[in-house]
Amino acid sequence: MSNESTNTPKHDAIEQMARELARDCYQCGKCSAGCPVGERMDVVPNRLIRLIQLGHMAKAAAAGAIWECVSCQTCTARCPQNVDCAAIMDALREFSVLRGTASPEQNRTVIFQRAFLDNIRRYGRLNEVELIGRFKTKAFLNDLSIPMLFKDALLGPQMIRRGKFHLRGEKVRDRDVVTRIFEKCNQ
Amino acid sequence: MARIGVFICWCGENISRHVDVEKLAEQCAHLPGVRCCLTYKYMCSEPGQNLIREKIREERLNGMVVASCSPHMHLKTFRKAAEAEGLNPYLVEMANIREHCSWVHHDVKAATAKAADLIRMAVAKVRRNHALSPIRVPLTKRALVIGGGVAGIQAALDIADAGHEVVLVEREPSIGGKMAGLSETFPTLDCSQCILTPRMVEVGQHPNIRLYTYSDVEAVEGYVGNFSVTIRKRARYVDISKCTGCGACWNACPNKKTPSEFDFGMGKRSAIYVPFPQAVPARPVIDANACTMLTKGKCGLCAKKCAAGAINFKDQDELITEKVGAIVVATGYKLWDIGKEQENAKLAGYGEYGYGTYKDVINSLQFERLVSASGPTGGELRRPSDGAVPKTVVFISCVGSRDNAKGMSYCSKICCMYNAKHTMLYKHKVHDGQAHVFYMDIRAGGKNYDEFVRRAIEQDGAQYHRGRVSKITEENGKLIVRGVDTLAGEPVTIEADLVVLATAMRPADGVETLAQKLNVGYDEYGFLSESHPKLRPVETNAAGVFVCGACQGPKDIPESVAQASAAAGKVQVMFSREEITREPEIASIDERMCAACFTCVRACPYNAIERAEIRDRAGRLIKRTARVNPGLCMGCGTCVAVCPSKSAELEGFTEQQVYAMVESLG
Amino acid sequence: MTHKQPHPDPDMTTFEPKIVAYVCNWCTYLGADLAGTNRLEYPPNVRIIRLPCTGRIDFNLIVKAFETGADAVLVSGCHPGDCHYTSGNYHARRRWTLFRELLDTLGIEMDRIHFTWISAAEGRKWQQVITEITEKTRQMGPYLAYKRICRVS
Amino acid sequence: MNIGYYPGCALHGSSNDYEQSVRACLGALGVNLCELDDWICCGATAAHSLNHKLAVALPARSLAIAERDGYDDLLAPCPMCSAQLIKARTALARDRALREEIAATVELPLEGRTEVLNLIQIFQRIGLERLKSRATRSLNEFKPACYYGCLLVRPPQALRFDDCEHPTSMETLLSELGAAPVEWNFKTECCGAGLTMCNERTVLDLSHKIISNAAAHGANCIVVACPMCHVNLDMKQADIERHYGIRHAMKVYYLSDLVGMALGLHENELGVNRHFVSTP
Ligand SMILES: Cc1cc2nc3c(=O)[nH]c(=O)nc-3n(C[C@H](O)[C@H](O)[C@H](O)COP(=O)(O)OP(=O)(O)OC[C@H]3O[C@@H](n4cnc5c(N)ncnc54)[C@H](O)[C@@H]3O)c2cc1C
């Protein structure tokens, strides 16, 4: 377990954002009631939000539930208090990865998203082959899971047969501007 | 010549500790127009007042300033004293040297200097005061009650029993309101009809009550004590003075397919109908949209059957004017229809609950009808879709209430109670059934209320889940209710046969228009505003207009009735006098100067200014002008501030007076 | 800066600002009463003029106050929605936006005019507001510049 | 009719069968899709999750390009893209300071003028009457379950498209063309969308429930307007069947497939032959 005092400024920013997002929640539970994966969650969304309200960010981020969330926004759409519950889930995942409390398997969602963004930063558009390649290597290095590496390999040939794979991905012409946009947004 | 007396109070040590009163008196004695200036220990005490009266007499004062406490404390006292001595009370001013000076400034020099300024201002003002006399307006001792629900009924009966005439206007064909359709009522579970019907009959028979049903208030003119109200009596096509209520007509009517308003669409009625058997008046009305005689000129059966000859297909709306002195608004509430169609874009409706899509998702007033002995199922609980007896029923609280995202942010206050009631009534009817309630908090504040809810849980086995429901779907004739129990921390899915939504209580349709006619304020939801939530709960800011019942905010029957009696009490207080006196500190307009721009007409918050014409004897128009109606003006002074030609003036705060005060500081 | 001009009083530290407050009878006046009842001390520089409602306040009154030597003016009434006269204070606010420009073009120092809402229950707010305004005005110094405006216009 | 077209990465990647379908179908209706010059990726959920400014800036760049090139309407058939574009547009339209900041970031002037349309909206724009008049074949053999998923309707505050709980726009469209859409309950339940890569079990479970519910309500196919929904319901269907030991064989069409067929196009022209379920 890492302890709270090791928080970096980035942690604090995420925590603060999460608390801000969670502030108006009055614990009605509608988010948990409508969540398509609520049954599989160890800690249901409204409880995660309550933990954040109480300042137990690390505890909330340690829940397996945040990795079950499929970002479907049902919770956000129905919340009577306009709490953006899906965004809170994002924040918890990010927090968990930053703190290193996510298991290698759980890390994957965030690794995937980061690989995705990295991909766009370089090409301006998604290069699927490269993304999957990178993601799989990273995820593999992360959890050394062989099945993961080959799982979709079965689909690969089928996709190629259907003309669904472009081995050479697209790039935008003006890649410099993309790089600058990323730089400006990361300041 | 001004002959002003200045009376400076010590208030024991309250003033004299920080203000050098003697020095102050010396200074003030030399102010222009001041005739005498003296100090006393307790000016408001009897010897103090006597001192003042003595001076008024001796010095023949024509104005006076008391420098003591806040005018909100003792202005009335000193005005009375002056009046007793023959000095016009509006020639008395106060300088607040206690609350605004000695109590807040502890440096004697500075406090004394400020006190001197305050007195100087008051003297400058009082030199320009006018003698005024209270405005007396005559009073019509008749009351109008709008809305004949339980609140309107109670108010009408109280006022009528006190010996005053009452005009009761109800827009439905019968009085009774929502209560007439309820089954049994919390917290005692007595039958709603049994307690209400006798009261309705009393209204119908009371010699002091003139009842207009199927009628609307069209226009309101005049002011407190003297309202003139235009009532539109909608065409009923039945002459109720001839009709005996025999029922031959509605039994004969072939058009029996109209959804009954009284049963919230779950039962049917004929084109000529009484809304429910105990209606008052127990006289039918023809629904002009449903009657084929009126739409296509074919039928006329009812007229043939009517032995009394009461049916009149040529009936027309009728406008009637009634003069009243006071108005009680009791227009009640409606339940929010959360279906797809919403009257305003901000309200999104609740697609997730499938109300209006699934037949077995109903609202709580519909449930009342389904368990009512007089309801469409004769008191047997059968669900709308297939008439089956529901074995699992889910009640959902706070639907549209306490919902900032797409509903009302307020709590509807009564639904926690009737949800508990509904689970009990359900269990009493379906012994092997299971009731579930989804709730966020249980709000059961009131005498015997929480005990009532506990009984529903402990004796009648209602299963309460703390949490909201997210979505309802229908699968094989079952309603799949996806909720949560936040206390257990788990989603809960219930397969229900019937779902009852406790939707938000909202003010009755059209209340805003009515409020505008009456000049009564309302909140963002349309609930009428009382003058003061604690101290003037049944008065409004429009003089002579009172509110009671659920039109002012969500309320149950006991509260509605209590408030109705309170409103009736206020009306009686008003009617206990022969005329109304009002403060004379109101606006007037110099009609010679008025440029007739009517800026003031638009600015006046009380619509107290009217457009008038000045004509010569031959009737030729000389000029137009604005004119203040002294019965309506509340003396806010807005007109004075907006008038570009400086023609408006406010007694007590005239331009001269206010300018003199400012200038005295220079 | 205009208020750096020499002041008749050689010792600037003894400058006592003169503040005129136009307040409504039903909210702010009572708020000030409450400050008194609770013995909340504040600087003695303010002179209250009681009016029925802020709706009564004609903005010539503000100009008038400066003319008679005020260094700052406060206008205070009921909170929006709380007006004793339903909407008088809305009118005051609406007019204020118009007058603001007018006063501005006249060259009146806008930060000498203060607007606030103080209810009958806000004795402490009254104390704070008066203390702040007095302090601020003290720092700004006497409103000598106004005299010049009068001469020019 | 010329209209700005934002394909997005998916339609230029593994969901190019969707692009084929959209192009063929709209082409048959005389709509000329003008692909936005040098558009960039909308950032999808990744940007939304990880970097709020980026989540606005990436779609804003493409919006600015559309504006520069004078498109009043921009079709984005992928709901992920359209949602990102619409959210960015709304945020920009509301807040001038943000608009200026983002314009500087994306290095193009920007007002947030261009309106973004999803696939259903383009058909609505064309008009039911016109569609019907062009149709040469009735869709009466189809009993589709119209599946909207998450991104077409959520969050409703931002998208303002159809009733977010009971959307009916696809049903209206298809029943006009002769199909008999079924009433069912999973129209807006999530299929797992972008989680395919990371949490496969969840995706299989959710998609399985959706297909089962469609079948239980008598559907003989599912209609989608989203590349990700198609991946999960079509490409993954074999996995689902294997995992649950059940045979679904539920065809999954893009909305443009069915409309295209009504217009008389052949399945192969629309790329239906490249789906997984239809060609075992
Ligand atoms: C499901 C349900 C169950 C309930 N059960 C209980 C219970 O068990 N016990 C309890 O104490 N309370 C109960 N209540 C609350 C009760 O219904 C209300 O407290 C009560 O009816 C309020 O009475 P009212 O006269 O103010 O309003 P209403 O009953 O609404 O009466 C208003 C009347 O004014 C008329 N009207 C409206 N506008 C106009 C107009 N412009 N001109 C003329 N007439 C007009 C209407 O037609 C109506 O007749 C329940 C409420 C609900 C929804």
Ligand SMILES: Cc1cc2nc3c(=O)[nH]c(=O)nc-3n(C[C@H](O)[C@H](O)[C@H](O)COP(=O)(O)OP(=O)(O)OC[C@H]3O[C@@H](n4cnc5c(N)ncnc54)[C@H](O)[C@@H]3O)c2cc1C
């Ligand atoms: C902590 C607290 C906070 C509250 N805050 C609020 C609030 O913010 N807002 C609000 O609306 N309400 C509030 N209330 C409720 C409020 O105090 C009561 O509603 C209100 O005071 C009730 O008034 P009353 O006249 O009925 O009773 P009381 O105030 O109790 O007055 C009864 C009077 O009768 C006298 N008396 C008693 N017996 C006899 C006798 N036999 N003979 C002669 N005289 C007798 C008593 O001495 C007393 O003066 C609060 C209550 C509490 C406890």
Ligand code: SF4
């Ligand atoms: S739905 Fe909203 S208010 Fe209710 S528990 Fe979830 S986040 Fe909180």
Ligand code: SF4
């Ligand atoms: S966004 Fe995540 S937490 Fe919210 S309802 Fe969807 S799966 Fe559940």
Ligand code: SF4
């Ligand atoms: S008049 Fe006012 S100040 Fe004077 S003794 Fe009475 S209470 Fe005190």
Ligand code: SF4
């Ligand atoms: S038949 Fe005639 S008398 Fe009898 S209820 Fe009908 S209208 Fe009245």
Ligand code: SF4
């Ligand atoms: S005339 Fe009209 S109300 Fe009378 S019986 Fe015929 S349909 Fe019914």
Ligand code: SF4
């Ligand atoms: S009374 Fe109960 S059910 Fe009704 S709104 Fe209030 S808390 Fe909800």
Ligand code: SF4
């Ligand atoms: S604002 Fe003045 S001039 Fe205009 S109508 Fe009213 S009183 Fe007359």
Ligand code: SF4
């Ligand atoms: S003083 Fe106020 S209420 Fe009276 S007429 Fe003028 S604006 Fe109207």
